[in-house]
Amino acid sequence: MNWQLPLMLAQATEKAKDNLEELRARTEAVSIDGTTVPDHALERSAEFSSNPFATDYWFPEQASEFASRVDFLYMAIFWISLVFFVAIVGVMVYFCIKYRRKGDVIDPQPSTSHNTAIEILWSVLPSILLVWMFYVGAEDFFNMRVPREDSEEILVTAKQFGWVFTYPDGDQSPELHLVEGQPASLIMQSEDVLHSFYVPAFRQKMDIVPGRYTYAYIEPSKTGQYRLSCNEYCGSGHSKMKTMAEVHKSAQARKENTEWIEAEKPMWENGEHIYQIQCSGCHKVDGTKATGPALNMIWGTEENVNNGEKVMVDRAYVQKSIWEPNADIVDGYSPKMNSFKGILDQQDINRVISYLQYLKAKENFDGAEEDFYKEHPEFSKDVLEGDMDESVPTAVEGGAKADAPSVPAANAEEAQPAAATAVAVEEPVAKAPVVEAPADAAVEAPTLEAPAVETPALEAPAAEAPAVEAPALEAPTE
């Protein structure tokens, strides 16, 4: 069989596509949102050797210390197997040609049907090879499983359908970031069902079992981006539960990729980061339906939920659906989400809400990128979360009280005012809240009166608008 054929086919397909951008878009559509697809995944075919007897025909590049050992044993077994296979099939074909029946004459020649010496010989000889394979495999296995003393500990949390990697300094990221030459010991846990951690370039794999910790050990030896995938079937999004393992030159370079929640970022950007780590496995932001509803347009809309009622997607509902996801499920979806209580606190939820507001504003805006920030200065990169330090805790308290999940009936009534409270409380603080307020007003508006959507947005600086509207909304809470 011509094993150049796959390569030729692959090249032909590449050509037909021609457009790498389109390829990238299609690939990212089958990955977790916000996760970069390693370039390897797009253009690897050419990197593999076309010679099926070479190691790099069978394997992706070696990015960990023990990868070469695994490849060595693999190729050794490959050659031993090949010799045996060629011998077996060769003898078989030779006999079939030499002793084939000619015409109808059946004339088997007499030969012995039993020979203990030869039977023992061909039982014992292969056994010696098997012992060798077992020994090498076992030795390398222990090298792969027993961590070095100086390895750093990275906490891996797998869940349907995404990954969270927590580094020794508390940073978190949805991709695995490692430092070249720095051995890493992964301490892995699952929040729901079985998963499996697999990076082919590291030749490392370990199941992640709910209810216990499992461990994997890596000595990264080459910088680059590698595929990381879930390898144990885990449900509807299994084939999308893949991300990237990146090996950096230095700890500093890694730090740039793992910095997480930061005061010097806009609130919505922190929200986006939380979304990527915690939500993107099941919720898309490009409008497509996944395990859960898409989030880009959902803020401020009215959704039918499974108990037959309608629910406004506001602060109260967002908080409730994160902490008690199975209480009010949007029609057309099933109760698959686990509670994030204890994982996302009130402040995190506010960040996510800010991100939802940003997404909605972005969807409703059709203009140049830079004009967006002119029209929505509240999302500008200058409005930092750190500047809101004083206001946020207040908002948290106010929100938490009003949205107390134990009183669902009150929730529905107070949903509207609760949102308004948040706006109102933020108001007195100098810069940020003033600009944030209109956003809230804008997205709340459709429920009150459809045409009003445009109004605050058009009155761009809009310092007045919230001042007028906010107190009016605030009234019912008091």
Add this chain to the structure above:
Amino acid sequence: MVDSSARKALFDTPETHFLNCTKGWKSWAFTLDHKRIGIMYLIGVTIALLLAGTFALVLRTHLWAFDGALPMSDDMYNQMFTLHGAVMVFSFIIPSVPAALGNIVLPMMLGAKDVAFPRMNLASFYLWIIGTGMLLAAILSGYGLDTGWTFYTPYSIETQTGVIWATFGAFVLGFSSIFTGLNFLVTVNTMRSKGQGWFQLPLFIWSLYATAIIQVLATPVLGITLLMLIAEKTMHIGIFDPKYGGDPVLFQHFFWFYSHPAVYIMILPAMGVISELISVYSQKRIFGYSFIAFSSVAIALLGFLVWGHHMFTSGQSQVVTLIFSAITFTVAIPSAVKVFNWLATLYKGSILLNTPMCFALSFIFLFGIGGLTGLFLGALSTDIHLHDTYFVVAHFHFVMVGGTLTALLGGVFHWWPKVWGRMYNDFLGRVSCFMVFAGFNLTFFPQFVMGSRGMPRRYASYDPEFLAFHQLSTIGAFVLGWGIVLAVGVLIYAAIKGPRCGANPFKAASLEWQSSSPPDFHNFVHNPLLNDPYDFDAMVFDEELGTYISREFADPSKVPPRKEPVHH
């Protein structure tokens, strides 16, 4: 010595035989005849094969494009591969050779009238229907089934799909398998012909016996496991789901304690078929009879001790992992011994390359690859890389499809003239064999490459670097599918319209060929003449009947002299 008319009465196609001795659907539905039950089983497993094969083609078509070629959600893809696996394993492969071919052939090879417990035999078939029905009910229930055929916890406990229907179906199918196994054990122990010692049995019987031991000892564990899974799912008793204090790895231990021996339920009878085919079509005494016989038993026993090699990455202790790896390598020896013995049997034979022999030779080729790639998975460090990738998918398909399905087809072609008294079109048969062989290799060989390059299994979409290999694989799957359809077509046509063939067209020496084709309702109208199943010189061609019969029955004036006896 018997005269010409007596010979005709014994060996010519009779007016009344098991196919037409009684008529009407009830005579089939309530039959206790092992041959009719075997035929019904054969029809049943063929339907299961075609159904599950169709699921496979849907999967392969979807994988034509890396982001999915069919408008199918990932959930639907997951249900497809689950049903493909579950129906193939529980409803097709496990009953295929033992319950379908074994039922037809085993009592006749012993010179018996039927199996020991004919009613239990029929019950086994009806349990098969009920169990398969329940598996399929999982689809019809509207929820589908999306756990993979392994039902791994805790996903199987949390999913909303029809797990209870399906596990109960597998539970019932387990009983069907136990009934068959028990029947065969008792039949072989108690109903051999007078004077037929264990070492005068055809090797197919040895392999069915070894299989039956596994069926009877291992299947109850599956039953218990599945019941516990249902209990966990409905009552939360806290055994498999960590949410209630259970352990998911425990489920894997239980599951593989059955399902690894089940691999040998699938492959051992297939090896038995191959031992028969190789010796008959090379007209040579099987080489190393006792080594092959004992290797079947050795495989059956060792098969109970290696279940942990499915769990090298599962979180089981590393010492246990080491031990399982060591024992796994020991299973390689008896399997290799069989292959070497088959090759030695071909030596100096008179090899007829007809359809069954072509299937037997492609079995050696494919099982060779399947077995040798097992070495990569038995060694620990390489298995860590290859576990749950397409490499594993390719490996077990080479063993189960390249092995069992090929042997089943070979066996069916071999015994088809015996069952229907009619011959198939050998040319078309060989074409179908070639299509199955070529299509199979094209489907699964690229998967080895994908697997070692890191393509995980059970993915509905994949990275574009694997595109070309997936497309080759898809093309191969359709060739394989049409090959199987052609084989089925050739067989059905032969059963209805094929030319009449005599009692023993292949000069085979085991007892089932001493009856007419199709056989009498009671299998033999005379006491079969006990002879060595691999002494082909004991059969001579009778011009008048146009078929091979025992020397003792033939006209002494026309019997050629015995060949030089060879010590054995």
